[in-house]
Amino acid sequence: MKSQRILIIEDDEFTRRLLAAFLEKSGFVVTEGGDGKDLHARTRDTAFDLIVLDLNLPDEDGLVLTRQLRARSRVPILMLTSRDDETNRLVGFELGADDYVTKPCNPNELLARVRAILNRSSKPDDKDPAAPIAFRGHTLDLQRHRLTDPQGEEVQLTAGEFHLLSALAMANGRVLSRAQLIDAVGSPEDALTERSVDVLISRLRRKVEANPQEPDLIITVPRYGYRLAVS
Structure with missing residues (x-):
C-alpha cells in the first residue's frame, strides 16, 4: 500500500521535527516547511494527502493560507493552534479546515487526529479529489x-x-x-x-x-x- 504524504508547516523547528519524526515512524511520508512561502513552494508540485498547518506563521496568516488552500484544493487541513486561539479555530473551521490540535502538541493526539481525518477522506463513497x-x-x-x-x-x-x-x-x-x-x-x-x-x-x-x-x-x-x- 502506498504511504500517505503529509506536509507540516510549523515555524518552530523543534516542534516540527518532533512531529515529523513521530509521523514518519508511524508510516507516513512527511515533508516539512517553516512558513507560508514553504507552503506555496511545496504544494506547487506535490499532491499531499493532508496538511498540518500552524496558524501563527512569521510571514503569512495561517487563516489566509487556509482560505487559499481550500479555494484551490480539497486536501484535508489540520490546524495547529495555541490554547487561547478559540476565535481562530472557529474561523478556521468556517474557512474549511477539518480539525485542530492545540500547542504544545501531544504527538499521540496528533497521530490520532491525522488518522481520523485520513480515514474520513478515504472512504469508498467519498469523491476522489482528482476525479473529473x-x-x-x-x-x-x-x-x-x-x-x-x-x-x-x-x-x-x-x-x-x-x-x-x-x-x-x-x-x-x-x-x-x-x-x-x-x-x-x-x-x-x-x-x-x-x-x-x-x-x-x-x-x-x-x-x-x-x-x-x-x-x-x-x-x-x-x-x-x-x-x-x-x-
Whole structure:
C-alpha cells in the first residue's frame, strides 16, 4: 500500500521535527516547511494527502493560507493552534479546515487526529479529489487541465480560467467570494483584483454558457461572488 504524504508547516523547528519524526515512524511520508512561502513552494508540485498547518506563521496568516488552500484544493487541513486561539479555530473551521490540535502538541493526539481525518477522506463513497467533475454536460478533468463540453469537444481555457472554474466546480454549488476566487486563480505575487475575477468570469461565460448575456451556469450572487450551477 502506498504511504500517505503529509506536509507540516510549523515555524518552530523543534516542534516540527518532533512531529515529523513521530509521523514518519508511524508510516507516513512527511515533508516539512517553516512558513507560508514553504507552503506555496511545496504544494506547487506535490499532491499531499493532508496538511498540518500552524496558524501563527512569521510571514503569512495561517487563516489566509487556509482560505487559499481550500479555494484551490480539497486536501484535508489540520490546524495547529495555541490554547487561547478559540476565535481562530472557529474561523478556521468556517474557512474549511477539518480539525485542530492545540500547542504544545501531544504527538499521540496528533497521530490520532491525522488518522481520523485520513480515514474520513478515504472512504469508498467519498469523491476522489482528482476525479473529473461533471456539471451540466461539461466534464472538468483536474489532472489533465482539460474541459470538454456536452458534445465532447475540448474547450480551450487559459490557466486563470481553468483555476477559477476548478474552484467553482470543487465548491459543489457553494458560493465563493471574489476574495476566495482571487486566491484560487493567482499566486501570492500576482496583483489580482476583484475586477480581474469579473473579467475572467465574463470570458468563461462566453465559453461555457448557452447565452452569456443571460447566464444560468455561472451564477452571480449580488454583493458577494459567484457559484456554479452543478445540477
